[in-house]
Amino acid sequence: MIVPTRVAGLEALDEFLPLAGSAYARDRNHDLGVSRRTVSGLSPYLRHRLVTEREVVGAVLERHTLGAAEKFVQEVFWRTYWKGWLEQNPEVWRRYRRDVDRAVDAGVPAGYDEAVAGRTGIDAMDAWVRELVDTGYLHNHTRMWFASIWIFTLGLPWHLGADFFHRHLLDGDAASNTLSWRWVAGLQTAGKTYLATASNISRFTDGRFSPEGLATTARALDEEPLPPRTPVEAADVVGSPYGRVGLLLHEEDLEPESLLAERPGLVARLSAVAVSADPGGRSPQGASAAVVAFTTGARDDAATRTRDADGRPARTPTDARPAAVVEWARSEGLDTVVTPYAPVGPVQERLTSVRGALSAEGIDLVTVRRRWDGEAWPSASRGFFPFRGRIPELVRQL
Ligand SMILES: Cc1cc2nc3c(=O)[nH]c(=O)nc-3n(C[C@H](O)[C@H](O)[C@H](O)COP(=O)(O)OP(=O)(O)OC[C@H]3O[C@@H](n4cnc5c(N)ncnc54)[C@H](O)[C@@H]3O)c2cc1C
Known part of the structure; x- marks a missing residue:
């Protein structure tokens, strides 16, 4: 059970610190099951800022060089990046809310009830639904496979999958969740989708799952063009x-x-x-x-x-x-x-x-607004890769 206190969050951070360098870079993509975590598990604490990004990155950089902990620090900045991007594109959130409301009012599509009950017949999906509902958590790689199978194999609307995650994830977050689902669907990086394959799932789950019958193509979804970006408020x-x-x-x-x-x-x-x-x-x-x-x-x-x-x-x-x-x-x-x-x-x-x-x-x-957000968000106007270039400068100011 994940204890919802700041003290428990700081303890979890302390316990993870030795692993934040090369071990994280090597193992982070592996989902070895609930009892063998390869990642920090800090997301419910960060999401509610029981523990802040600044504290986490600061503690990691006291223990490791930025070079050694680069992967972990970058992942924390993914959270900051998604938030900064959504700040500048609030229309994405408005449309997501509208589409979820409409789907709930109109009645969910065929296949939805089976999917959220863990009765798709795809063993991996059904097990991940149980894990999500029971624990309020899924590994990052598993979230990517789940979203891909939901959209491209089951043919369900992405926003209903995002809503299912948002209702059940302890770390459920408007920016990270909505924009990660859009990324898998090919909406966030226009035309670029994420296709889950049985061999990749088998490799990174230590052979625990190798689902059959997955989609072999992933055609990007499309949408009405977004309005021009809203600049980030200058004053904190x-x-x-x-x-x-x-x-x-x-x-x-x-x-x-x-x-x-x-x-x-x-x-x-x-x-x-x-x-x-x-x-x-x-x-x-x-x-x-x-x-x-x-x-x-x-x-x-x-x-x-x-x-x-x-x-x-x-x-x-x-x-x-x-x-x-x-x-x-x-x-x-x-x-x-x-x-x-x-x-x-x-x-x-x-x-x-x-x-x-x-x-x-x-x-x-x-x-x-925290200085962390005020400094970083304006740079989240384009893709993550230009944003990533600012990380050394941002962490120097810690
Ligand atoms: C479809 C999908 C939905 C997601 N929904 C959410 C969500 O609602 N809330 C959420 O916090 N994360 C979300 N993520 C991102 C990521 O999966 C989780 O942050 C991560 O799995 C949390 O586990 P951890 O704390 O052990 O991460 P670690 O790997 O230990 O990373 C440390 C911290 O960095 C941040 N982080 C790591 N990876 C990402 C990422 N890809 N994007 C944004 N932040 C990241 C988190 O705050 C995390 O606690 C989603 C990813 C996908 C593919």
Whole structure:
């Protein structure tokens, strides 16, 4: 079981550190089963920022040179890259949400129910569905094979596969998930698809699976052209706190200490703290029980770690709806609510409504983006390879 606390995340990081160099570069593509992990397993912690990218990369580079840990550091930056790319192309998220909503309203296509119940008759797919549902995790290579078989062998819509992942992955993330599915489908790098083959699956699963009857071709999907890119907001802090200031944490960033330490003087006195989370916002079909338990646990962990200026622990409103946030802010007599910036995705949608509801009460919402994101995101406008060239410079600033 993956424990949803910062302490457990830091322990997992510590345990993985010796493996982050050549062992990771050699073994990371192998999925040897649940009990023989070749990767860090840090994604649920990074996704909720119980542990930050900066801490992970910083600890790895204290132990290894950048040359030795290059592969691992690059993988962490894939997360940053996807987020920066989606920030600049929010239309991709809007269309994804629209298409999932429509499919759920209209009724799912033939074959969908069998696929998500693990009854396709393709042994590997059926086992991976069980692993995903039971553990809330799949290895990266397995996610690629799964998405490829879903789209090209089973002929199911990519966005419903992405929605199934998003509902069940503890690390389910609007950018990494949506854009990785698009990459497999040939939408992200136009025309370039990913085709899963039995020989590759057999080689990298140590012969555990060698599925028969897989598609032998993968024709790229197409889409309406995207609108021009939206530039990344230049300022890390949008708005200026005044009067009585409260802090509202959410499931995109649950480590306030380092966030506020980046901005000395921004909040002179923290009058109140609340932590809200709504894992069900990931999908019109809600999130799995495992995701709800992890996210709620992570929220509660952040609440116990975060106190206001008078030493009072954070409140955890019973729901994340704007009305509950307004009720908290009013009961504390706040003039300003400061919150970590939420990138494109469900939490950003929620905060847009929260901003409107607070504003109607004369309360300002101020967003604070981490320097890590502000420095890197503007470079995520094209492919990963030009972005990758900036990694040495970005890690020098750690
Ligand atoms: C179809 C598909 C869907 C995916 N959905 C998600 C998702 O919803 N959330 C998510 O965090 N990752 C997603 N990934 C990326 C990747 O599979 C996971 O981040 C990785 O498997 C997590 O395991 P780990 O922590 O052991 O990774 P490690 O290999 O130990 O990597 C360390 C960290 O780097 C980041 N990372 C590694 N690989 C990637 C990658 N390819 N893209 C983005 N970040 C990466 C993660 O934060 C990870 O914790 C998806 C990949 C595919 C192909």
